[in-house]
Amino acid sequence: MRSTQVVLKNVALVALGMLAAFAIMRWLPTDRSAQAQQELLMPEQAVGVVAAPAKGRTGTEPLSTDEQKTAASIALKYLGSQRVSAKDNPAVPADQQLELLFAERHEESKATYARGAWERRADVYLYDYRRDGVILNVVNLATGKIDSSDFARGAQPPLTQNEIDRAVQIVMTHPQAGKTLSQEFARLTGTNLKDASQVEVAGFIQLTDPSSSPLVRAASCGSHRCAQLLFSTPSGEMVSITPIVDLSTGLFVSLNN
Amino acid sequence: MRKLRMLMPGLLVALGLVAVALISRTMATPAAATDRLPCASAAFTINERLPNGARWTMCWEERFREGVVLRSIKYTSPAGEAVFVLSQANLAQIFVPYDPGTPRFHDLSDYGLGDSHLNNMTPADCPGGVLLQNNGRNIICKTIVPVGYGYKYYDTQKQASALQVFSVSHIGAYNYINHWLFYDDGTIEPAVGATGQLQMCTSNPQHGWRIDGQQRCTLSSGQPYGTSHMHNYYWRLDFDINGISNNVVEQIEFSGNQTEQRQLVQSTMLSEQKVQVSPTTFRSWRVKNTAALNSDGHQRSYELIPDNYHNFRNTNEPWTQNDLYVTQYNPCELWATHNPTSGGCGDDVSDFVNDQTITDPVLWYGLSFHHLTRDEDDPYMSSHWNSYLLVPRDAFAAQQR
Missing domain, CATH: 3.10.450.40 (Nuclear Transport Factor 2; Chain: A,)
Structure with missing residues (x-):
């Protein structure tokens, strides 16, 4: 083998080694969390990608x-x-x-x-x-x-769908509130409100605070489990009432507080 | 044989290079207590290297009331110097009182930012990013975003970037974007974007702004006004600069209002405190580790720089009387209002301040925005942003960019 050939082959080997080392430094992650890491896409990508779901749960990871x-x-x-x-x-x-x-x-x-x-x-x-x-x-x-x-007693975590459904029934069957809700719904949609499933509802816990209305105070909301409801039509019109009901007694509390 | 011997030098160098690369990648550095992440799977770990070589590491958790909670937030500089910042950071209430006096919503505790109220995002919600899921729903979008000049001086400049982490909670007709920017220089910008549709309308011009022709506000009588209201956002920030020990809160401000000179006034908060913002004295606060020094010998710290342009105060609602509450860590102090009292804790953040000595500080920061509605709130409100900054102050001996 001619000496220049030998030098060239050695150089080629070193270059290959450098390439392999570079590949390792570039792509082999340093630790487990980095290994698990999802590579981010370039910002010019129009949409994101969905990462794989967790297989098991540990530490502070939420309950499956x-x-x-x-x-x-x-x-x-x-x-x-x-x-x-x-x-x-x-x-x-x-x-x-x-x-x-x-x-x-x-x-x-x-x-x-x-x-x-x-x-x-x-x-x-x-x-x-x-x-x-x-x-x-x-x-x-x-x-x-x-x-x-x-x-x-006194703590009131957010409402379940069951409870919101029951609160809607209390409003719909209340003489004054039910009538107001029906009239508003008919005015906004041109159709009659026959079933609770026709309206969109959000239900919030209502507590008695220093700023609460006398009606809410009288109903002991907080000691009782009370719900405040926000209604809108399926096409997004707001129904301008904010009724409060007492789920513990099944009674209507107020229409516009 | 001879041929092989002649190639030995090249082969050895090549193998050596590979070996060094392998060793440097697999040798783990020993972990301190705050180095150990409390999460393991990629789905709940955020571990991102920014273009300048800096890295942000943290865990996230979905919770029923808080929505998304971030934990064990750590910044590693481009040179590899790591500073642990926060053990936990999350929204701790969204209090929305309407100008007529009612309704008054406490969204986080009484409705919940989490579970089905968290938006199941689509890839279109997260351009260029990665959606992280929990129980089959895409809760978090993480992405790297350009943020313009990191610095500029004559013809020297650096384009900076940030890790963006956000989730969206659907509360009534509102959508709240729970948004965090983690900049490549160690700065954190917590933010909330309010968007969606108007919740309330009124016929009383004192409590709203005339908004004719909106589908959402079709009143049965009177002229339609979008009801003005407040969004009061509260964050709970459990700082642990360089670990749980030796953390001290300091207030920084300047005396000399209405004069030519300004004098720096620093005061240490040894016990629990509640304070208002003070734009005329440039008041801010920092959490420093008295035992952790940067290479210049200065105590490492992070500074909370407020950005309150509306202040909501109501005597009847004591949590509205101040903007920053500094409390000693207590596991049953969870939310700024409507806090569960069964564990012996107070009902709101003002009750949490009861003269305890501070050895492990938690900062509660409130930021308010009075929403005066406008015609352009129809059909959807443009995202309205409120944010503030958590800025490294001597966390490093020099700029990290």
Whole structure:
């Protein structure tokens, strides 16, 4: 082999090595989180891409749908085994006396987070219309057991669709409010309001605050579970009433507060 | 054989290069407590390298009331110097009182920004970005956006960029964009964009603005006015500069209003405080780590620079009396209003300030916007933005760009 040929081949080998090293530095990620990272597209791309869903859940990652279901069923089973002396609330349908609100990951303390590892736990919120208060069950998903179960009055987590539906019924069947809603709906849409499914509804919890109206105060909203409803037509016209109802008593509270 | 021996030098150098590259990529640096992310999967990890070489790392979580919560937020400079900034950052209330006195909505606690109220975004919502999903719904859009000059001096210039992270919550007729910009120089800009459709109309001209011809406001009697109202946004910012220990809050302002000179006044907040913004004295606040120094020997800190142009105050609503609340971390202090009291915590952020000594500060910042409606709010309101800044102050010994 001629010496220039040897030099050239050596140079070629070094170049190949450099290329391989560059490829490693460029594409081999430094750590697990970087490895998991989704490469961002160039801004000129018109639309984004959807990243792959999580396979399992750990740490502060939110509960999966399965975890929510498991937690709720553990909580309901536990509550079913508890004896509650309170009578059913006559204003509430039998199947809604104990209303399952939602389940989300239990927020651990900062001290726990600092330790670096903790069990998967769920907060399962239920509203107990028999006693007018919130039951908060902390469900340990690792053990399948209830870590704690507390009952508290005064806290009012957001409404479920069941509760919003019931609030709409209270408005529709109230002589004055029902009439106003029907008249407004007919005026805006040219059709009669026969069924709750014809209107768009958003339902907010209503509490008694220092600025609350005397009607809301009188209804003890906060101690009771009250809903304020916002209506609009399917084509987006606003119905200019903001009725408040008391879901604990099944009574109408006010039309325009 | 001889041929191979002659090629040995090149082969060895090549193999050496590959080995060095492999080792440098696989050797993990030992992790401190705040280095360990509390999330593992790519779906809940945001770990983005910006064009200047800086990196932002954090976890996100969907929660029922707060919507999206960001955790373990860390900035790593282009040179690889990391500063842990916040253990947790999230919206802590959206309080929307209407000018006639009612209604008064507490959107976050009483309706919830999360779950079905979080918009399931489509790829069109997230140009050039990546949508992160939870339970089959696209909740977060993350993308890198250009933000113009990072700096400019004579013919020297640098185009800067930022990591943009946002989600959208549908509340009544409103859509709130919960928006965070993480700039390549370490600055954070939390923001809320308000868009959607008008919620309320009135026939009372004192409490609105005449908006004829809008489909949304078709009143049965009187002339239509879009009801004016406030959006009061509150954030809960759990700072842990360089870790949980040695964090101290300091107020920075300048005396000398109505005079030629201005004098710097710094005061340390040893116990819990509530304060208003003060545009005439340029008041701001910073959280510093008294034990973590940059290479110039200065204490690393992040400064909250407010941007309040409307102030909403109502004697009956004590949380509206101040704009910044500094509290000692307490796990049951979650929201600025309608906070759950069952754990022994106060009902609103003004109750959280009760003279506790601060060893682990949480900052609660409120930003208000009085929405005077206009004809152009139909059919959809143009996104209206409110934001403020969390700026590194001596977190590094020099500009990071």
